[in-house]
Amino acid sequence: MSTPPFLLGAAVLFWxxxxxxxxxxxxxxxxxxxxxxxxxxxxxEPRDFNRVADLCALLFLGGAVYLFATTGTARGVxxxxxxxxxxxxxxxxxxxxxxxxxxxxxxxxxxLTAFFWALRRQAARTGAAPGxxxxxxxxxxxxxxxxxxxxxxxxxxxxxLCALAGWALWPxxxxxxxxxxxxxxxxxxxxxxxxxxxxxxxxQAALEQTVFEYVFNLVRRDTDPFRASTALGHLGxxxxxxxIVLRVEPGPGVRVPLLLREASYDVYSxxxxxxxxxxxxxxxxEADGETWKFExxxxxDRAVRVxxxxxxxxxxxxxxxxxxxxxxxxxxxxxxxxxxxxxxxEGLGLVTYTARFGAGAPLDGPPGESDLRLPARDAPVIRRxxxxxxxxxxxxxxxxxxxxxYFRRGFRYTTWRPERTPAGTPLEEFFLETRKGHCEYFAxxxxxxxxxAGVPARYAVGFAVEEWSRLEQRxxxxxxxxxxxxxxxxxxAWREVDTTPAVWVDEDSTASVLGPLGDLWAWGGFLxxxxxxxxxxxxxxxxxxxxxxxLVLLLAWRLWARRRAGxxxxxxxxxxxxxxxxxxxxEFYRIERRLAEGGLARRPSEPVTAWIAxxxxxxxxxxxHLHYRYRFDPAGLDAREREALRAGAETWLAGRxxxxxxxxx
Amino acid sequence: MSLPEQEVFRKLARNIETVMKGxxxxxxxxxxxxxxxxxxxxxxxxxxxxxxLAKALxxxxxxxxxxxxxTPDLLPSDILGMSVFDQRDHAFHFHPGPIFTNIxxxxxxxxxxxxxQSALLEAMAEGQVSIEGQSYRxxxxxxxxxxQNPVEFRGTYPLPEAQxxxxxxxxxxxxxxxxxxxxxxxxxxxxxxxxxxxxxxxxDDVLAMRRRAASVRMSDELKRYVVDLVGATRAAPGVQxxxxxxxxxxxxKAAQALALLDGREFVTPEDVQELAVPVVAHRMVVDPxxxxxxxxxxxxxxxIVKKVPVPA
Numbered sequence: 001m002s003t004p005p006f007l008l009g010a011a012v013l014f015w016x017x018x019x020x021x022x023x024x025x026x027x028x029x030x031x032x033x034x035x036x037x038x039x040x041x042x043x044x045e046p047r048d049f050n051r052v053a054d055l056c057a058l059l060f061l062g063g064a065v066y067l068f069a070t071t072g073t074a075r076g077v078x079x080x081x082x083x084x085x086x087x088x089x090x091x092x093x094x095x096x097x098x099x100x101x102x103x104x105x106x107x108x109x110x111x112l113t114a115f116f117w118a119l120r121r122q123a124a125r126t127g128a129a130p131g132x133x134x135x136x137x138x139x140x141x142x143x144x145x146x147x148x149x150x151x152x153x154x155x156x157x158x159x160x161l162c163a164l165a166g167w168a169l170w171p172x173x174x175x176x177x178x179x180x181x182x183x184x185x186x187x188x189x190x191x192x193x194x195x196x197x198x199x200x201x202x203x204q205a206a207l208e209q210t211v212f213e214y215v216f217n218l219v220r221r222d223t224d225p226f227r228a229s230t231a232l233g234h235l236g237x238x239x240x241x242x243x244i245v246l247r248v249e250p251g252p253g254v255r256v257p258l259l260l261r262e263a264s265y266d267v268y269s270x271x272x273x274x275x276x277x278x279x280x281x282x283x284x285x286e287a288d289g290e291t292w293k294f295e296x297x298x299x300x301d302r303a304v305r306v307x308x309x310x311x312x313x314x315x316x317x318x319x320x321x322x323x324x325x326x327x328x329x330x331x332x333x334x335x336x337x338x339x340x341x342x343x344x345x346e347g348l349g350l351v352t353y354t355a356r357f358g359a360g361a362p363l364d365g366p367p368g369e370s371d372l373r374l375p376a377r378d379a380p381v382i383r384r385x386x387x388x389x390x391x392x393x394x395x396x397x398x399x400x401x402x403x404x405x406y407f408r409r410g411f412r413y414t415t416w417r418p419e420r421t422p423a424g425t426p427l428e429e430f431f432l433e434t435r436k437g438h439c440e441y442f443a444x445x446x447x448x449x450x451x452x453a454g455v456p457a458r459y460a461v462g463f464a465v466e467e468w469s470r471l472e473q474r475x476x477x478x479x480x481x482x483x484x485x486x487x488x489x490x491x492x493a494w495r496e497v498d499t500t501p502a503v504w505v506d507e508d509s510t511a512s513v514l515g516p517l518g519d520l521w522a523w524g525g526f527l528x529x530x531x532x533x534x535x536x537x538x539x540x541x542x543x544x545x546x547x548x549x550x551l552v553l554l555l556a557w558r559l560w561a562r563r564r565a566g567x568x569x570x571x572x573x574x575x576x577x578x579x580x581x582x583x584x585x586x587e588f589y590r591i592e593r594r595l596a597e598g599g600l601a602r603r604p605s606e607p608v609t610a611w612i613a614x615x616x617x618x619x620x621x622x623x624x625h626l627h628y629r630y631r632f633d634p635a636g637l638d639a640r641e642r643e644a645l646r647a648g649a650e651t652w653l654a655g656r657x658x659x660x661x662x663x664x665x
Numbered sequence: 666m667s668l669p670e671q672e673v674f675r676k677l678a679r680n681i682e683t684v685m686k687g688x689x690x691x692x693x694x695x696x697x698x699x700x701x702x703x704x705x706x707x708x709x710x711x712x713x714x715x716x717x718l719a720k721a722l723x724x725x726x727x728x729x730x731x732x733x734x735x736t737p738d739l740l741p742s743d744i745l746g747m748s749v750f751d752q753r754d755h756a757f758h759f760h761p762g763p764i765f766t767n768i769x770x771x772x773x774x775x776x777x778x779x780x781x782q783s784a785l786l787e788a789m790a791e792g793q794v795s796i797e798g799q800s801y802r803x804x805x806x807x808x809x810x811x812x813q814n815p816v817e818f819r820g821t822y823p824l825p826e827a828q829x830x831x832x833x834x835x836x837x838x839x840x841x842x843x844x845x846x847x848x849x850x851x852x853x854x855x856x857x858x859x860x861x862x863x864x865x866x867x868x869d870d871v872l873a874m875r876r877r878a879a880s881v882r883m884s885d886e887l888k889r890y891v892v893d894l895v896g897a898t899r900a901a902p903g904v905q906x907x908x909x910x911x912x913x914x915x916x917x918k919a920a921q922a923l924a925l926l927d928g929r930e931f932v933t934p935e936d937v938q939e940l941a942v943p944v945v946a947h948r949m950v951v952d953p954x955x956x957x958x959x960x961x962x963x964x965x966x967x968x969i970v971k972k973v974p975v976p977a
Binding site: 581582592602604605606607608609610611628629631632633634635 | 882883884885886887930931932933934935938970971972973974975976977
């Protein structure tokens with residue numbers, strides 16, 4: 001092993017400590033450092049290393065499949081990002097066979113063919129000996145990397161990292177300078193590194209903010225939480241999609257039909273609703289990274305499970321009224337605004353989450369002045385109708401009931417609007433002439449009438465959960481189930497007020513013969529997406545890990561069955577090959593060693609005269625001449641000259657020894 | 666320690682230095698090649714003193730000296746000689762060409778056609794020439810010093826690899842330091858100092874020096890080092906053609922001569938390292954891709970010298 005003593009073990013223990021796999025770390029550290037104690041070695045050939053490397057690759061792949069499969073199923077959410085993090089944390093464990101083989105092998109190095117198929121083919125073709133690599137240093141670096149994946153954000157990680165780096169660098173330090181100079185320099189480097197990392201962090205935050213704002217300006221999302229165009233005033237039939245956009249599994253005690261909201265808006269300007277002052281504030285996840293709370297505290301309440309597609313991993317969540325917590329949602333960023341819209345970022349293509357909801361509406365901010373404002377263009381007709389219903393004198397509860405009754409009595413649902421010369425605004429037409437319209441008319445009318453009655457109200461859009469799919473055994477929500485309704489501030493809480501006639505769902509259904517086929521296709525697509533985003537089937541991945549065990553055992557047995565050799569085996573075999581060099585016992589080598597200890601080592605390709613010129617030891621020239629004659633002149637030295645070489649070297653060494661303490665003083 | 670043969674070296678060096686100033690390194694290489702019995706190819710820009718160096722060496726030795734200016738229309742017979750019909754006695758008489766000399770200066774060798782260049786092959790390798798089916802021995806002291814100009818490409822024929830391999834050393838002179846150049850100007854105010862150059866050693870001195878150089882001792886370890894260096898050129902990346910065993914041989918002989926020049930009776934690793942580039946580099950061929958990337962054979966050899974561990 002070329003790493004300094006116990007560096008490998010320390011790195012593995014550090015990794016175990018940081019990732020919480022201390023027991024594994026301990027076992028691996030004992031295994032790897034044990035090679036310093038035991039005397040036997042395995043005689044491994046490149047072929048064996050190839051097998052072990054293949055096994056490691058297999059372990060890695062198996063681990064990846066296992067993690068991707070189980071991180072999701074165990075808790076019912078896609079676990080992609082988390083699986084990658086875990087895989088990183090496991091990396092040192094997955095590579096143990098390879099590193100173990102290196103430290104227990106006679107060659108102490110791993111042939112490069114173990115890592116590259118192309119090199120294996122080349123080696124098989126040319127028969128050339130492959131290049132080798134010592135992976136222990138790389139493994140130490142990997143351990144640190146894997147430890148960083150645990151992301152324990154304490155100073156301990158950095159301190160450990162610096163200690164490991166210092167330990168690794170200690171044997172490689174320049175001998176020319178005292179360790180007393182080396183240690184403070186290392187400390188300075190560590191402090192600079194810490195400062196640099198803080199700076200980088202700030203820079204990244206600033207950069208992300210800038211980029212986010214820039215991109216946000218460029219891209220419009222599917223549901224814009226700031227603006228909802230309505231189809232008020234559209235002519236002809238509204239085209240409504242049969243595409244399934246959500247799949248919903250209501251928990252116990254949840255009544256269907258259920259409204260799932262995407263966003264609310266507070267300012268109406270024909271024909272669109274706007275959200276004023278609705279900037280997003282980030283929501284921080286709980287410790288597990290998948291639970292997002294909008295309101296502190298624990299509550300046991302109703303829950304609904306929703307599977308939704310996110311376009312490019314971003315979108316607005318559909319949530320029931322009163323949602324206070326979202327569980328098992330694997331996204332990286334979440335933000336909410338004061339009107340109850342929740343947007344997510346950097347999720348997968350398909351997210352499945354459980355929304356917990358109850359009384360109250362922690363997502364919606366308290367009513368403000370904008371929740372009572374009537375748009376100037378529509379104010380006359382609204383006031384007129386409000387006066388007819390005598391809304392001004394009623395209590396909020398009463399007003400809501402009156403408005404609901406009003407729409408139920410004289411209005412009909414339609415998505416068809418015949419062409420005619422518009423008499424006024426779409427709402428005037430709706431109230432005074434046609435008395436027919438779709439949900440957006442009803443919702444807008446309701447909101448504005450309630451505001452005229454002095455009840456703060458907002459316009460909400462989302463989906464109505466109505467359709468039970470016998471095929472999928474769950475509720476499905478199609479594009480045509482998109483709905484709009486009002487939320488009103490009654491009795492100190494927000495309440496949903498849906499005045500659209502209940503027939504709207506059936507009205508909208510454009511049952512086609514091919515409908516069931518399309519649904520089947522969509523279901524297949526959903527199952528595929530769910531598998532792809534690693535929500536997992538029912539535990540196939542769990543068994544992959546078990547499959548690997550016999551493989552590992554088989555390989556361990558095969559390695560053990562290899563001939564083992566004592567520590568000197570390779571050296572003994574190589575010894576006869578090395579020719580005896582004349583003049584090997586020259587005393588000059590002692591001088592060379594002494595200078596090397598002082599950090600003035602000769603480079604392997606540097607001739608001695610060039611070397612002593614470089615290190616300003618020209619006084620050695622006569623000795624070098626003698627040494628050279630002893631080494632390279634086949635005639636050699638006579639006894640007197642040999643003695644002169646010995647004596648000269650002794651004198652020089654003695655002089656150096658005397659000078660050394662003087663220097664230290 | 667001073668050997669009579671080393672004295673020959675010293676005298677030669679001193680004599681040439683009166684003409685060639687500031688070229689001590691090049692002079693060492695030239696003399697090492699001369700003493701080892703190898704031939705020399707000087708490659709440098711015009712006006713750097715290639716021809717002067719060659720002439721200075723030739724004039725310093727009491728030996729015959731011929732010079733051939735290579736041109737595209739030069740024929741092999743212009744170098745080797747030919748038989749001419751004598752009308753008086755109705756017979757062919759052989760007229761030896763300029764190659765029958767002790768020192769031959771082949772000026773601008775790359776201007777002649779490959780056919781003419783090849784006429785030198787046998788002479789340089791074996792010390793004999795075959796003309797019209799008959800072999801003629803050359804002088805025992807036969808030394809070719811060729812020059813070529815790397816800038817001009819029009820009307821030149823690059824030497825074939827086999828021809829390159831016949832030269833023991835190839836090196837360039839390079840520009841001298843400004844002070845040296847001033848000295849050169851000063852020396853030539855009245856007349857060229859080369860005109861005043863007189864022979865300082867005899868032909869026999871030179872032959873004795875060559876024999877002495879060949880007997881300089883070299884340890885097996887250093888021979889192995891030479892072989893390792895040359896062998897490494899064959900495996901270096903970007904090399905189409907590595908150096909031949911002839912390169913190993915030339916490197917050994919030149920190192921022996923250099924050791925003698927320095928007054929030693931044995932070769933040191935320093936001698937081998939000093940001569941590795943001039944002896945080995947010109948024999949290698951770099952593949953086109955590497956050449957396009959700016960890789961030169963000299964740089965490759967330098968890299969190899971820095972990579973192969975030296976015995977110490």
